[in-house]
Amino acid sequence: MTKRPDVKKLEKIAREIRVEILKMLTCAGSGHTGGSLSMVEILVGLYFYKFRCDPERPLCETRDIFILSKGHACPALYATLAHMNFFKKEELCTLRKAGTRLQGHPQRGLPGIEISSGSLGQGLSIANGYALAARLDKDKKHIYCVMGDGELDEGQIWEAMLTSAHYKLDNVCGIVDYNKFQIDGRTEDIKGLEPLKEKWQAFGWEVLEIDGHNLKEVTDAYDKAETIKGKPTVILAHTVKGKGVSFFENQNKYHGVAPSKEELGKALKELGAND
Amino acid sequence: MNINLKPTRDGFGEALVELGEKRQDIVALSADLTDSTRAGWFKKRFPERFFAMGVSEQDMICTAAGLALSGKTPFACTFGVFAAGRAWDQIRVSVAYMDLNVKIVGTHGGISVGPDGPTHQAVEEITLMRVLPNMTVIVPCDALEAKKATIASASCKGPVYLRLGRSGVPTITKPGDKFEIGKADTLRQGNDVAIIACGYEVYEALLACDALKKEGIAARVINLHTLKPVDRCAIVKAAKDTGAIVTAEEHSIIGGLGGTVSEVLAQEFPVPIEFIGVKDRFGESGSPEKLFKIFELTAEDIVKAAKRAIARKKMF
Secondary structure (H helix, E strand, O other): OOOOOOHHHHHHHHHHHHHHHHHHHHHHOOOOOHHHHOOHHHHHHHHHHHOOOOOOOOOOOOOOEEEEOOHHHHHHHHHHHHHOOOOOHHHHHHOOOOOOOOOOOOOEOEOOOOOOOOOOOOHHHHHHHHHHHHHHOOOOOOEEEEEEOHHHHOHHHHHHHHHHHHOOOOOEEEEEEEOOEEOOEEHHHHOOOOOHHHHHHHOOOEEEEEEOOOHHHHHHHHHHHHHOOOOOEEEEEEOOOOOOOOOOOOOHHHOOOOOOHHHHHHHHHHOOOOO | OEEEEEOHHHHHHHHHHHHHHHOOOEEEEEOOOOOOOOHHHHHHHOHHHEEEOOOOHHHHHHHHHHHHHOOOEEEEEEEHHHHHHHOHHHHHHHHHOOOOOOEEEEEOEOHHHOOOOOOOOEOOHHHHHHOOOOOEEEOOOOHHHHHHHHHHHHHOOOOEEEEOOOOOEEEOOOOOOOOOOOOOEEEEOOOOEEEEEOOOHHHHHHHHHHHHHHOOOOEEEEEOOEEEOOOHHHHHHHHHHHOOEEEEEEEEOOOOHHHHHHHHHHHHOOOOEEEEEEOOOOOOOOOHHHHHHHOOOOHHHHHHHHHHHHHHHHHO
């Protein structure tokens, strides 16, 4: 019998992680607010429900693999990993500071960080490499790769999509954090992606389309992805950039800008956090 | 010297099959140049450990990174221009930055590619690879050395760029010769001038050494097969002993072997250096023999350069 997610509990965790993200970004004074907030439920639904890992032994062989291809959104991943006890929450405030393990973009070496990323478009190919190795080793691990929608402009993603489908890598689950924005503006204005679902399908992928902030839908999608055999699955998660804080939502100027102290205070109030 | 011609890519192909027999972690990928790179020999023997990536160099490099992260030792094979040129950022971020065990095999290095012309002749890729932290860069001089270099690369931790050639080259090393990454081999002793070469140019350097000998000039010949990490001691000793250096490479002198030697000597023991190599230009179509003349990469050119270097000693 499959375990069922406790959605209420996951929602509470998502709120706490948003608080941590905002605090660490304000503390750092720079970083990517919008794209971190948009993928919180994608991470929470995975790490606190589906994902096999052991924070005590981050490199244990039976772990699943998580790849953050859109490396700039690492504050969300750092906050999630700290919440999972891969490292102490106190370390979050070292984000982007000299000597930190929490580099401006993820660096392999920090417990829970599988790959260094930041230059877009490379994660899905790496996921395929893990998946091919797992197949050779008869290892049942699942490989999850979160991409941004702006990131899909990179041709390498489409090369990798062909590879995953060609090798029938059903141990690969791609997730697109489809928040509809990239640095220069709306994705549909910069370089239109639609019809995106049909494009992934035409490339040989199973496509699950969900509300990326609804933790019931997110966890259901992860459950469903596991059952798809003979081809890779992608979850197109419709999200809102800056989700969770009214004055950041769909405000693209917060793509790469951290909240000021005043904004942090207001944001925490909205999220029901005290400090 | 055994002048049976054999391309360095053949030495690689043989070694990869041998490695595959011994080690389960060895896997290979190719970006639609499986036969040309000789990865095809491995594919034939170990089809389940070979991955055709199509014409997608960037995808290939990062897929190799994923395989390496899973404990495999991948050899990612394509032409040098495409490996280093098209996938440079992938090599930088997903391989070198993570110090992964990915072996990048760039065949068809240099102008000896011949008729295919400049788009396919890599004359810049040593520079592109050498600048990356953690990267080892090896340029074998013959098929036998290429075989040893491949085997050594498989056991060396971290990323390696192996530069190989398309055309047959004379086998100048012997089966018993020791190959050690980062350790230059002195092939001829001499104290009037030192010719430091890599790849096919080592053969031309030996011919030049013989010609110089006839004129009473004793040239040292050093096979600098590893451009990085470079054997600083061998270079500095050559400069101190001879006071005049000639570098010879089938690659741009900007950042290649000439650049490497200059960086070392400028810091440790400056002496006159003359450069044999591609002088800030693209290649062109033609037979390798003809192109070596046009690009002034022949033994005759090395002899002239040696004399220039020796003459400049007085001015130093």
